Amino acid sequence: MDASELGRWTRFAAKGGIGKCTALQDCVAEGAEDLMFLKDDEITVLMQIPGQPDVFLGYCEGVVGHFQGDAVRFHGRLKKPVLTKRQSAMS
Secondary structure (H helix, E strand, C coil), X not given: CCHHHHHHHHHHHHCCCCEEEEECCXXXXXXXXXXXXXXXXXEEEEEECCCCCCXXXXXXXXXXXXXXXXXXXXXXXXCCCCCCCCCCCCC
């Protein structure tokens, strides 16, 4: 993930993402794209990974990464992401 993409996800997390969840267990990152968290950490859910029904992109303690849905308890329903294009300042 490049710096500009990381910045966009971090800003989206600051706005609450598509929902929140709480870690049910410690999770050690096994790969570079995985999110590491400890039991009871609050994770901001950023998106569900397409084609992987129980894998999500999340933000925890300043880090963005993938995590398994069975390792967390979601705080209600996740919002549907709204994709918008930014308007050019010239238009």
